[in-house]
Amino acid sequence: MNAAVPRQRVLIVDDEPANVHSLAEALGACYDLRFATDGTRALELAGSIAFDLILLDVVMPGMDGFAVLRALKAESATAPVPVIFVTSMGEVADEEQGFDAGAVDYITKPVSAPLVRARVRTHIELKRQRDQLERRALIDELTGIANRRHFDEALDRRWNHALRAQLPLLLVLVDVDHFKQFNDHYGHGAGDDCLKRIAGVLDREFCYCREAWRRTNCHACCMR
Numbered sequence: 001m002n003a004a005v006p007r008q009r010v011l012i013v014d015d016e017p018a019n020v021h022s023l024a025e026a027l028g029a030c031y032d033l034r035f036a037t038d039g040t041r042a043l044e045l046a047g048s049i050a051f052d053l054i055l056l057d058v059v060m061p062g063m064d065g066f067a068v069l070r071a072l073k074a075e076s077a078t079a080p081v082p083v084i085f086v087t088s089m090g091e092v093a094d095e096e097q098g099f100d101a102g103a104v105d106y107i108t109k110p111v112s113a114p115l116v117r118a119r120v121r122t123h124i125e126l127k128r129q130r131d132q133l134e135r136r137a138l139i140d141e142l143t144g145i146a147n148r149r150h151f152d153e154a155l156d157r158r159w160n161h162a163l164r165a166q167l168p169l170l171l172v173l174v175d176v177d178h179f180k181q182f183n184d185h186y187g188h189g190a191g192d193d194c195l196k197r198i199a200g201v202l203d204r205e206f207c208y209c210r211e212a213w214r215r216t217n218c219h220a221c222c223m224r
């Protein structure tokens with residue numbers, strides 16, 4: 001595997017260290033693995049690291065797998081992460097309950113390493129394709145910056161955050177003067193190039209501003 005390509009992150013959650021070990025042996029060569037042996041720790045990790053997939057035991061002391069899955073689905077940041085239940089509960093009704101709870105797949109113990117690898121690979125690829133489609137739906141095709149839909153969603157989110165936190169909201173409106181004359185004179189191809197360059201300059205400048213805002217802990221609005 002190319003060392004420059006970051007490996008996908010997989011979280012393994014199981015209260016039995018031996019089960020964690022066997023899943024790690026099956027997947028360690030292909031993925032960046034993290035581990036948790038209880039539901040609380042699993043939620044802490046999932047809240048702070050962007051995982052591509054979670055392998056989740058069902059029967060655990062304290063918070064069981066269904067409760068962990070409900071908590072993951074309740075948070076917008078963790079809701080899209082595919083979860084595969086890995087459990088010894090092999091009845092059809094158990095599997096049905098797992099799918100109803102929002103799991104994408106269900107693997108019964110004892111696990112087969114090739115089967116786990118195949119299912120993990122499939123669901124990570126499906127997530128990658130879904131993420132790509134979602135990104136495309138939010139990006140303007142010509143300029144490559146956020147489109148109107150992304151703008152509306154981000155503004156709504158930031159507006160509500162500013163109201164709740166009683167913080168000011170900054171919105172910059174940029175108009176390109178005399179653009180019709182530019183198109184008429186240089187042609188629409190040159191007009192498109194012009195828009196791309198303007199969008200690129202604004203994107204670069206706002207990237208710099210976003211970093212400055214982060215450094216000063218300012219919660220001003222940014223579009224990404």
Ligand SMILES: [Mg+2]
Nearest residue numbers: 015057059060
């Ligand atoms: Mg268990």
